[in-house]
Amino acid sequence: EPIVSFEGITKQYATATAVEELTFSVQEGEFFTLVGPSGCGKTTTLRLLGGFESPSEGVVRLHGEDVSGAPPESRDIGVVFQNYALFPHMTVAENVAYGLKFQEPPGNVSKSERVTELLSLVGLDGFEERDPTALSGGQRQRVAIARALAPGPDLLLLDEPMSALDARLRERLRVEIQALQEELGITTVYVTHDQEEALAVSDRVAVMQDGQVEQVGTPRAVYHEP
Numbered sequence: 196e197p198i199v200s201f202e203g204i205t206k207q208y209a210t211a212t213a214v215e216e217l218t219f220s221v222q223e224g225e226f227f228t229l230v231g232p233s234g235c236g237k238t239t240t241l242r243l244l245g246g247f248e249s250p251s252e253g254v255v256r257l258h259g260e261d262v263s264g265a266p267p268e269s270r271d272i273g274v275v276f277q278n279y280a281l282f283p284h285m286t287v288a289e290n291v292a293y294g295l296k297f298q299e300p301p302g303n304v305s306k307s308e309r310v311t312e313l314l315s316l317v318g319l320d321g322f323e324e325r326d327p328t329a330l331s332g333g334q335r336q337r338v339a340i341a342r343a344l345a346p347g348p349d350l351l352l353l354d355e356p357m358s359a360l361d362a363r364l365r366e367r368l369r370v371e372i373q374a375l376q377e378e379l380g381i382t383t384v385y386v387t388h389d390q391e392e393a394l395a396v397s398d399r400v401a402v403m404q405d406g407q408v409e410q411v412g413t414p415r416a417v418y419h420e421p
């Protein structure tokens with residue numbers, strides 16, 4: 196059974212149809228990438244998956260269960276948006292702990308132990324008391340990832356997490372995200388407009404165009420790589 200399935204999802208806004216009869220599924224443990232040009236419906240798809248939007252038509256399932264109208268808090272999902280929305284007036288540790296505002300940490304650990312564990316996981320040991328506004332873009336994005344992972348979700352959604360970074364940092368963070376995904380065995384749905392990035396990180400790629408999935412498959416199959 197897939198962890199995620201979209202069954203004929205349409206999202207109609209007053210002025211636009213963002214996605215139309217969208218059908219795809221994501222298997223447990225997969226690194227699944229939605230790729231396509233700006234405006235093709237990637238962010239809307241991620242917002243529907245996270246529960247920040249409800250579909251106009253169709254059914255969203257998580258582990259087979261219909262969650263179409265369910266709010267984000269009821270879904271076991273970590274989300275990292277394009278512009279890492281860290282709270283500037285909070286320390287790094289407080290930002291990560293915010294991910295535990297509505298949920299207890301997994302395992303028998305305190306919130307502060309969990310924060311330390313996560314900062315270590317993303318390569319930011321000892322950053323607890325740092326000011327997030329004094330960090331590099333890559334470091335901030337890693338704090339956002341730590342926050343998303345704090346409750347131990349089984350699904351991680353990443354919306355263009357590297358778009359604000361330079362090429363060298365992008366490459367580094369890309370490798371780190373992949374390693375993290377393998378280490379945690381977490382399912383990842385990743386959004387990018389960058390075909391090269393999709394090719395480098397994904398188990399499978401869904402190529403989107405005009406609110407629909409045009410092609411789904413391994414990067415090799417989709418991009419005819421040797």
Ligand code: ADP
Pocket residue numbers: 208209210211212213214231232233234235236237238239240
């Ligand atoms: P992408 O992430 O691929 O750039 P989006 O999902 O953001 O695409 O947008 C898909 C289409 O839906 C675009 O035409 C966009 O303008 C439109 N759209 C997205 N969100 C809204 C909204 N809240 N209200 C109206 N139109 C929207």
Ligand code: ADP
Pocket residue numbers: 233234238239277355
């Ligand atoms: P992206 O290009 O990554 O989809 P955008 O900057 O286009 O991001 O969109 C950011 C936010 O604005 C999203 O929450 C999206 O739903 C909303 N949005 C996008 N297009 C429109 C639109 N035409 N009207 C209203 N809201 C929109």
